[in-house]
Amino acid sequence: MLMKRIFCLLIVSLLSSACTSPGYVKNITAEDRRWLLSGEALPTAELTDFTVPEESVLYLTREMQHFAEAAVSGYKGRDKVKALIESLLFPSGLDLQYDAKASFTAEETFRYGRANCLSFTHIFVAMARHVGMDVQYNEVDVPPIWDIRQRNTLVLNKHVNAMVIRSGSIRHVVDLNVEEFELHYEQRNISDQLAVAQHYNNKAMGHLVSGEYVNALQYMVKALGLAPEVSYLWNNLGSLYRRSGNLKAAELSYLIALTEDSGDLVAISNVARLYEETGNDELATYYRKKAHYFRMRNPYFLYNLAQQAFANRDYARAEEIAKKAIHRYDKEHRFYFLLGAVYQQMGNSRFAHINFSKALELSDSHEQQAKYRNKMDRISQVSS
Secondary structure, three states: OEEOEOOOOEOOOOOOOOOOEOOEOOOOOHHHHHHHHHOOOOOOOOHHHOOOOOOOOOOOOHHHHHHHHHHHOOOOHHHHHHHHHHHHHOOOOOOOEEOOOOOOOHHHHHHHOEEOHHHHHHHHHHHHHHOOOEEEEEEEOOOOEEEHHHOOEEEOOEEEEEEEEEOOOEEEEEEOEOOOOOOOOOEEEEOHHHHHHHHHHHHHHHHHHOOOHHHHHHHHHHHHHHOOOOHHHHHHHHHHHHHHOOHHHHHHHHHHHHHHOOOOHHHHHHHHHHHHHOOOHHHHHHHHHHHHHHHOOOHHHHHHHHHHHHHOOOHHHHHHHHHHHHHHOOOOHHHHHHHHHHHHHOOOHHHHHHHHHHHHHHOOOHHHHHHHHHHHHHHHHHHO
């Protein structure tokens, strides 16, 4: 595992609370999709300036090729991987600086010396392949975050790193995000095409945050042209239209997201909120129930509920919900650590020690392991 302590995210998300509805199934047509991607649905769109961008995300200049070759000269195997990473991150090399807004191509990352997690992955993948490594983009299912105080708002981060494949079964994950990535998270190799679509999606979301709707749409069109079957891209398109004021286009985008993935909780949540705010009570109720159904089966949502109960000193409820979260997913060390803390507050040192030990066993972070050991030591001192 080769990582640098930097926080990053690949944007995806917004809003909260929906699927298809009782007695209501909208027939999505090719014309609907064309309209959404044409720019005609944007109230402020200047259609004469509406063009789809083209960026060579993995292009290496001759200077970049020489840089990669020099970085790994004389190294083999794992040392070769490490040498390339250090050449990109260390002051003696390129000394890349983290910048959440740096949604750059590999060439731009090299030129400007800044990167977020996806743009770092672009430059690493491009250079690693140039020097003969077998490397793929790797998408990681980082657990969603719920803000329970804000009407159960869901924030979903899509995270991408690189996986170097050596000698059949040997894998090296190259990731900037030590705070988010853990080995037990579900992950999969993805195509270059999908990774590039996510690059355009990031660019679109950057423009969306700045209120630049035409620019945002141009990049979303490019992303969806590369990956039209990816639900979260349609969901982000819906959020773009929602912010621009076209609720019809927002609704249609969310529903297309759900035709691509009927269990997309962010899209379910977004369309429920949309119907609620536009006074369509029947559909809002249906989608809220649908969102609740999916949330209550998500161990990380249960974990958030247990944390809230713990903060409110309702330890019996925190214990009950934390156990449900573990029943749903028994590989997350944070669930056991929380349950251990609950038992500690309830005066049950033996059960607290058992759960802290399990958290320690499951954690692959030295910092977290030290935290858990310290907690266990304190319990032992109190018990002795």
